[in-house]
Amino acid sequence: xxxxxxxxxxxxxxxxxxxxxxxxxxxxxxxxxxxxxxxxxxxxxxxxxxxxxxxxxxxxxxxxxxxxxxxxxxxxxxxxxxxxxxxxxxxxxxxxxxxxxxxxxxxxxxxxxxxxxxxxxxxxxxxxxxxxxxxxxxxxxxxxxxxxxxxxxxxxxxxxxxxxxxxxxxxxxxxxxxxxxxxxxxxxxxxxxxxxxxxxxxxxxxxxxxxxxxxxxxxxxxxxxxxxxxxxxxxxxxxxxxxxxxxxxxxxxxxxxxxxxxxxxxxxxxxxxxxxxxxxxxxxxxx
Amino acid sequence: xxxxxxxxxxxxxxxxxxxxxxxxxxxxxxxxxxxxxxxxxxxxxxxxxxxxxxxxxxxxxxxxxxxxxxxxxxxxxxxxxxxxxxxxxxxxxxxxxxxxxxxxxxxxxxxxxxxxxxxxxxxxxxxxxxxxxxxxxxxxxxxxxxxxxxxxxxxxxxxxxxxxxxxxxxxxxxxxxxxxxxxxxxxxxxxxxxxxxxxxxxxxxxxxxxxxxxxxxxxxxxxxxxxxxxxxxxxxxxxxxxxxxxxxxxxxxxxx
Numbered sequence: 001x002x003x004x005x006x007x008x009x010x011x012x013x014x015x016x017x018x019x020x021x022x023x024x025x026x027x028x029x030x031x032x033x034x035x036x037x038x039x040x041x042x043x044x045x046x047x048x049x050x051x052x053x054x055x056x057x058x059x060x061x062x063x064x065x066x067x068x069x070x071x072x073x074x075x076x077x078x079x080x081x082x083x084x085x086x087x088x089x090x091x092x093x094x095x096x097x098x099x100x101x102x103x104x105x106x107x108x109x110x111x112x113x114x115x116x117x118x119x120x121x122x123x124x125x126x127x128x129x130x131x132x133x134x135x136x137x138x139x140x141x142x143x144x145x146x147x148x149x150x151x152x153x154x155x156x157x158x159x160x161x162x163x164x165x166x167x168x169x170x171x172x173x174x175x176x177x178x179x180x181x182x183x184x185x186x187x188x189x190x191x192x193x194x195x196x197x198x199x200x201x202x203x204x205x206x207x208x209x210x211x212x213x214x215x216x217x218x219x220x221x222x223x224x225x226x227x228x229x230x231x232x233x234x235x236x237x238x239x240x241x242x243x244x245x246x247x248x249x250x251x252x253x254x255x256x257x258x259x260x261x262x263x264x265x266x267x268x269x270x271x272x273x274x275x276x277x278x279x280x281x282x283x284x285x286x287x
Numbered sequence: 288x289x290x291x292x293x294x295x296x297x298x299x300x301x302x303x304x305x306x307x308x309x310x311x312x313x314x315x316x317x318x319x320x321x322x323x324x325x326x327x328x329x330x331x332x333x334x335x336x337x338x339x340x341x342x343x344x345x346x347x348x349x350x351x352x353x354x355x356x357x358x359x360x361x362x363x364x365x366x367x368x369x370x371x372x373x374x375x376x377x378x379x380x381x382x383x384x385x386x387x388x389x390x391x392x393x394x395x396x397x398x399x400x401x402x403x404x405x406x407x408x409x410x411x412x413x414x415x416x417x418x419x420x421x422x423x424x425x426x427x428x429x430x431x432x433x434x435x436x437x438x439x440x441x442x443x444x445x446x447x448x449x450x451x452x453x454x455x456x457x458x459x460x461x462x463x464x465x466x467x468x469x470x471x472x473x474x475x476x477x478x479x480x481x482x483x484x485x486x487x488x489x490x491x492x493x494x495x496x497x498x499x500x501x502x503x504x505x506x507x508x509x510x511x512x513x514x515x516x517x518x519x520x521x522x523x524x525x526x527x528x529x530x531x532x533x534x535x536x537x538x539x540x541x542x543x
């Protein structure tokens with residue numbers, strides 16, 4: 001069995017412009033921010049990003065790397081509206097496929113199960129159908145026993161990904177990934193829906209360590225759907241990564257209130273280590 | 288005297304605030320709902336859901352706002368990560384009270400953006416779960432500042448589906464579609480009219496029909512006799528003021 005550990009730069013060296021990229025987590029929760037920062041250090045652009053959007057989308061939008069976005073929302077949670085995403089939308093910076101949260105999930109399920117679509121009720125009657133004119137419906141071959149109606153539902157197309165980026169609490173060198181917080185979000189689906197999946201984690205541990213103190217159902221990612229593993233302590237910063245760390249609310253506020261160019265000049269010009277020390281320095285100034 | 292303070296013996300009880308009528312009106316949304324998840328969004332609906340559970344709807348399920356189902360004292364009783372939450376929605380055992388940036392006379396709701404969707408003048412949250420909510424489980428709305436900017440003739444982007452749009456989309460859309468009520472700082476509204484257009488169901492004490500009409504950007508159905516939103520019981524007032532919201536979050540959302 002192969003050792004899949006690599007650096008963030010090795011991960012992004014396997015990505016290229018024009019890719020469809022799924023990003024795990026949810027809003028401002030357990031986002032693979034170190035991998036997003038590594039992506040920002042490259043010239044990779046023209047991306048189709050598939051994400052339950054948070055600051056991952058905000059940063060990539062502010063840096064002009066998104067050609068098309070697939071999402072149900074973009075939020076910083078404690079700050080409801082993501083300012084960079086918002087500004088990008090208001091200047092018409094990229095194409096948007098706006099779908100409902102459940103439609104999004106079924107799109108990932110379809111891709112993970114190698115199905116062309118899955119039927120969902122959500123979307124019918126809403127303007128999701130108007131703003132996505134390529135969405136089609138599908139009629140059930142079975143009539144409802146009581147009404148005789150053959151239901152017509154939305155055929156949510158598979159959201160197949162060229163690559164997925166997710167962040168876990170722990171992983172081993174083989175690609176088995178573990179979450180220790182209260183919610184897995186949809187990170188296993190992102191990995192299974194992708195041709196290649198890259199997992200950053202707070203700590204790489206021996207396989208035996210994974211179940212020493214945690215229950216087996218915390219083992220979310222199977223190594224068969226993981227391509228690369230990166231150890232990035234505090235790698236979800238400034239989003240939450242319970243129980244390892246909460247959201248860095250003061251820093252998120254700084255991010256949300258600073259013009260992108262100014263924020264990038266201070267925090268995003270060096271490598272991940274430089275980012276983490278710049279964050280520490282900023283916190284020291286605040287005391 | 289602050290509403291939370293206990294009146295001196297013989298002194299009149301502190302007057303019921305507008306925010307407290309709003310709490311009562313929100314709580315009533317979950318009456319007789321049985322064993323379903325109450326999903327309140329915003330401070331006053333959250334206080335209302337907790338009040339309902341503490342009084343007339345004890346079987347309601349509540350979350351901690353993250354992935355746990357919790358009792359009133361915060362004791363976890365179940366696990367509800369987002370993926371299972373979505374099954375709770377599509378399985379129908381839930382009643383959500385969402386916010387609305389815009390709401391029209393048939394109950395279509397917008398939280399996505401203002402203006403032309405392809406290049407909005409004001410980007411908001413996105414559709415979030417409004418499409419799945421409205422087609423699958425009862426969906427009520429809470430509007431803390433009733434104005435013609437919220438209550439509009441036509442919403443810019445239909446996120447939550449209203450009665451006219453559901454009907455046009457066919458039986459799969461109408462099968463589980465229901466909007467039990469809309470609560471605002473001025474009153475309670477429902478869709479119990481022949482064409483399912485919005486109707487004034489009750490006025491909060493101190494509010495006039497004229498005020499509501501002026502603050503609503505479409506023709507509202509108004510019955511000849513408009514009931515008043517009911518009075519809270521002394522026990523309900525005690526629970527709101529001393530137990531559920533002693534910090535007065537309700538007064539920061541709706542001022543008297």
